[in-house]
Amino acid sequence: MSPTIKLHDRHLNLLNNNNIGISKPKTELLHFKLKFRTKPIYHSDPLLSVAYNSTMHASSAHPPQSGVIKSSLIDPDGGALVDLVVPKSQRFAKALKAEALPKVRLTKIDLEWVHVVSEGWASPLRGFMREDQYLQSLHFNSLRIEDGSLVNMSLPIVLAIDDETKERIGSSNDVGLVGPDGNLVGVLNSIEIYKHNKEERIARTWGSTAPGLPYVEEVITPAGNWLIGGDLEVLDRIKYNDGLDHYRLSPQQLRKEFDRRRADAVFAFQLRNPVHNGHALLMNDTRRRLLDMGYKNPILLLHPLGGFTKPDDVPLDVRMEQHSKVLEDGVLDPETTIVGIFPSPMHYAGPTEVQWHAKARINAGANFYIVGRDPAGMGHPTEKRDLYDPDHGKKVLSMAPGLEKLNILPFRVAAYDTVEKKMAFFDPSRAKDFLFISGTKMRAYAKSGENPPDGFMCPSGWKVLVNYYESLQTEEASQQQAVLST
């Protein structure tokens, strides 16, 4: 039986300068206290789904709940995971119904959202947002649910349609959803159509309307002037058939896996870049600290984002290969790590988006979330500065309504220590010894075939990147050749 540890305060170490230190918060510096701090954290034998808290004896533990898929570490938002896949027995009837309805054609990224919502990453959201939900998300980054409490919901999850599609839908209550390949995907029921004010959506989501925001350019600018909300049903699980579907574990599957591994803590790490030894350092350090606190089996959820990313990010298949090398090389321990793909598209919306990244991982069963410098940030598209203050992400995350039950683990930035010849937590007292290798710099190394300093990344992982950039150059060269010869 593991010791019972009270870890009520999710502001853990926002104000503490340890690496990812887990300590009592300096409440006198926080201008608020937590609403749900009295909620106990359950430590459990997950296989039995027996929960107890620090005030309970094992003998008075709750009986196991059969048939309910949930790891006992943290409840999904709204209390139960949303699953919008139609049971097999009803699939044919539902497809017939959908076939007869007016259709909405989905883009590739719309389909990523269908995937996200249908598996319950956005629980308790049950479809694309109607206007009431959209306005709450846009103005309050949260949704009021039935019991009066708030769940976090910082990004509007919406489906845009154009005038012609709106016309075609007419007064129909439901619409059929058709994938980019023309196949029927599902149904949106009890629809509501409302105006898509793009300027307002962009300004409130990104805090900027500068030209060049990747998601805006890719998704919003070309989209229609209407949004259509409603309750989603999908005919079958969304698959991509790209050889990576086995990594696309749903929140339900992840919760099962955490239970199978008897996790007593799950810490999630969101990423959209290759894993270097700095990342590994902080993930391993987090595990060590959780062990120090008395957890017996903390499990890392290494959770690369798999949806839309901007063109100069490393593509998903390359990243997945790189991640597998990192695990093969033992930089991360496969025994205590689960790698899955988070199917959401990337907004690059900084403090607004990091809330979504954290909230979705609650639904996947993670009760600790690691947050670094400038999460979901990028350079300002038209000015020579970061789009967001690099500290705002973790600050906003620590104060966000609906995320009170999640333990936020901020960490100090890691850099290459030129004396120790390895990635280490940056030590400002000897700043000149440290070399910062940004994503841009890393890509520049790989593109030029130059090796980064020893100890930056495991060699087999690095090779994956070099091969990718070589193949890119070969491809570019042959495209130029093709252009010249036509």
Added chain:
Amino acid sequence: MSPTIKLHDRHLNLLNNNNIGISKPKTELLHFKLKFRTKPIYHSDPLLSVAYNSTMHASSAHPPQSGVIKSSLIDPDGGALVDLVVPKSQRFAKALKAEALPKVRLTKIDLEWVHVVSEGWASPLRGFMREDQYLQSLHFNSLRIEDGSLVNMSLPIVLAIDDETKERIGSSNDVGLVGPDGNLVGVLNSIEIYKHNKEERIARTWGSTAPGLPYVEEVITPAGNWLIGGDLEVLDRIKYNDGLDHYRLSPQQLRKEFDRRRADAVFAFQLRNPVHNGHALLMNDTRRRLLDMGYKNPILLLHPLGGFTKPDDVPLDVRMEQHSKVLEDGVLDPETTIVGIFPSPMHYAGPTEVQWHAKARINAGANFYIVGRDPAGMGHPTEKRDLYDPDHGKKVLSMAPGLEKLNILPFRVAAYDTVEKKMAFFDPSRAKDFLFISGTKMRAYAKSGENPPDGFMCPSGWKVLVNYYESLQTEEASQQQAVLST
């Protein structure tokens, strides 16, 4: 003893098409329930401050609380009204202290905010926002307070300083505040200085970064690149010596006055325009409906905004004269109306700002808030459309965190009924009979000396406007004369 009425649900009639109808909400259409719906509404004999609710007998009523200024209708946010005016006995010592500190020079509008905060309109805020509060306001439109609950706070209340002032403050913990006239106003204690990202502030507050937003052009664009937060103390009540200070009743004074008048309901009407008979219709109609519900003495708080407004709005002194004519003429009943000036500057930030307008009136003791079409809205500065969806204001208001205890009264738009020859609630079934007279159109009438249709506004009130625009034209003419003769 008045009947006890349960009026828990503030969404009263958002979905109901009566004029301002007060009825049971259609909860099945609302996607959430209310958090604080179990909170009783107190009906009181205000002079005695004896409160009882529907489950209490008069004999078990709370004893009167002496020394605490609060009408029993609604609690101020955070439980107690903030009052940041230094007691007379300490004024000299505090002034001496302030004199010795580095100084921050306030603009006219900064001073309006000092006024607002010092009197508790923004309770429980006790000064200009520090970064944690600023971020919560910007991202969540609410602040987490000590007990874990949320209070609404949709506009950042911040003080900007430039690089030079920041330099001059150095490492001082406190600063002195100096008014635009050079007089010492107060002190900001335990300061925190942080970056003023204007683009982000504008985008998240207005949902637009279009050039031409009045508050942005007047206040934010010329402001410094730093914000300074801290705890405010003012040496004396803020006065303007413009002959209107007697209208500037503080939240404390208003609560006292509601009690003196034995109000059992207070309904607030925010405005920045002259009162026409359409406004009067809905205010009188609101009163009638509150009486129908069983309230014995509903009091109207006619609450014109007195801070910064855009140049083409009618100035405060003219509006106040117009309002007094409306009361003299009996269009509104002076016996059941209190006219006060709300000292806040105007943002023209639509759904974001209307929350501030409502929240501040909670602090002033109003438990009903009237909201119309496009509150705090304006035309888009660069596009031919409203900046905000005219329905978003009341929707956002009805869902805003921290406003659960306020009863929101949405109303239908009033227009001139050309058949009945009076202002009436618009009847879409005979739309062609109605004439919409916008603020712009009203000003055009007054400028040209043309009379609006009979029954649009009481003649003495209209005369005030005509005189104002005549004086403007005389002034312009003499300025042109002066330019020509130089």
